[in-house]
Amino acid sequence: MSILILAFVFVISLAIVTTKGNRRLLLLLCGLFFTYDCVRVCRSPDISAYTTMILCFLLSLWKHGELKANWKTYPLRWVTIAISIVVFLVGLLDNRLNFVSSFSRPFKDICESYLCFFIGYASIKSLSDWEKSQEYLWNIFTFVGIWGLITFVLQNNPWYDYVTSMYGNEVGIWSEVQTRGYRVSSFLSNPIVYGFVVGVILINRTVEKIKGVYWAVALLFVANIVLSNSRTSYAAVAIAFVIMYVLRYRFSVKAAFAMFVLFGLSTVAYFNIEPFKNMIDLMSDLVLTGGANAGGSTTELKELQWVASMYYYVQAPWFGNGLAYFGEVIMEGGGGMSEDLAGMEGYVYKLLIEYGGVMIAAVLAFWSRTLWMYARYKKVNAPLSIVSISIVLSFLFFICATGTYGSVFVYTSIILGMNLKCLQTLSKESKHTPA
Known part of the structure; x- marks a missing residue:
């Protein structure tokens, strides 16, 4: 069966190289969202299916004469x-x-993180391209969401178990870590990431009015967010919605009415829908006890992780201890303050331990520049600008709270890159140059 999966990756990758425009983007999205990130194209862990498809996308840009022009106009290139x-x-x-x-390990790291922002950017040429990309995401995740509901009914994800078992000695971790109740992840490898990514796609869609049958799909997405059973994804999605509403409506009557209706519906759902009740209980437990009753990360653990991260940071403050140092050295060797790090849930800890202070400065520059660009394009298209800002801030909260596991960087960065190119295109069409 692994041969069939590799054949799928090979066909998708080859098709990406030979096509362009909307079709190429659709192939990439299908490849990413229907191939678990544990899939490798050879024995080396540095050559994953995701890196292969992303590299093929860059190769396609070069083959069709689009790489240089897109890179030249890319505002985050430096x-x-x-x-x-x-x-x-x-x-x-x-x-x-x-x-x-x-060389191969840093290459994979870049391809599956910050370079994905450029991938999303280069996939869009016009407003119609962006609108088409949203249709692709909506349709793909309709299928993904339906499978998510099916796995919840089954209380098992047989496809996830089968694929992950081919790339390890046993099934994936999320088949066994279900102490809070079943956590839906559908075709993604991590339920925490799954809930957040579904929320990002739903939030991005609010740039345009949701009409007709799309409301049923929106409810499907909300159900999958709830069934992901993750406090971090709940909080990150909620943060994105709050930021979006505050920036778009400030404290208007419309915003107040929307909050009142939301509160009323939430109250009814709490007393009648068990998964929703569990979600609220998880969030309230995090506030009241620091998460002590829900399992998983607690505020006390976060404090220990911070101290332990600083312990390893001072050993190599400039360029860190090396990529995958946590998994290959700290976890395997033990000793020191390894137990206090637990699963190292947090991108900040990863930066401190593995990358060092120079990388921290570069990362701060990247996200500062990103937020600045979106804010400057507000006069071009306020809804899309505001939605993008809210996604960036919620994403930063998410990775700082949980980490970059589950390829959350890949999924979110591609969507944000699409938005940036759309805003830039609209700016050129309206002859508006951001200050």
């Missing part, structure tokens, strides 16, 4: 170059790696 240089230096300075790995 900070992306800075981050890429730093990541390669982290790899080259890591004495644990051989010559090949010192």
Whole structure:
């Protein structure tokens, strides 16, 4: 069966190289959302299916003469170059790696993180392209959401179990870590990431009015967010919606009415829908006890993780201890403050331990520039600008609270890149140049 999965990756990758425009984007999205991120195209963990498809997308841009033009107009190119240089230096300075790995590991890291922003950016040429991309995401996740509901009814995800078992000695972790009740992840590898990504796609759709049958799909998405059974995804999606409403409506009567209706519906749902009640209980437990009663990460654990991260940071403050240092050295070797790190749930901890202070500065520059660009395009299209800002801030909250597991960087960055190119295109059409 692994041969069939690899054949799927090969066909998708080859098709991406040979096509362009909307069809190429659709192929990439199908490849990413229907291929678990554990899939590798060879024995090396540095050559994943995701990296292969992203590389093929870049190859297609070059083949069709689109790479240079897109890179030239890409407003985040310099900070992306800075981050890429730093990541390669982290790899080259890591004495644990051989010559090949010192390049292949940073390459995979960049391809599946900050470069995805450019991938999304380069996939859009016009407003119609962006609208088509939203249709693709909506249709793909309608199917993904239906499968999510089916797995909840089954209380099992047989496809996830089967695929992950082919790339390890046992089924994936989420088949066994279900102490809170079943957590839906559908075709994604992590229910925490799944709830957040579904929320991002739903929020992005609010740029345009949701009409007719799309309301049923929106409810399907909300159900899947709830069934992901993750406090972090609940909080991140809620943060995005609050920021979006505050920036768009401020404290208007419309916003107040919407909040009143939402509160009323939530009250009814709490007493009548068990999964929704569990969601509210998880959130309230986090506030009241720091998450002690729900399992998973607690505020006390976060404090221990911060102290432990600083312990390892001072050992290599400039360029970190190396990529995958947590999993390959701290977890395997134990000792030191490894137990206090637990699963190292948080991107900040990863930056401190594995990347170092120079990378932290580059990352701050990247996201500052990103937020600045979206804010400057507010006069071009306020709804899309505001939605993008809300997604960025909720995404930063999410990765700081949970980490970058489950390829959340890939999914979110591509969507944000699409939005950036759409705003830039609208700016050119309206002859408005952001200050």
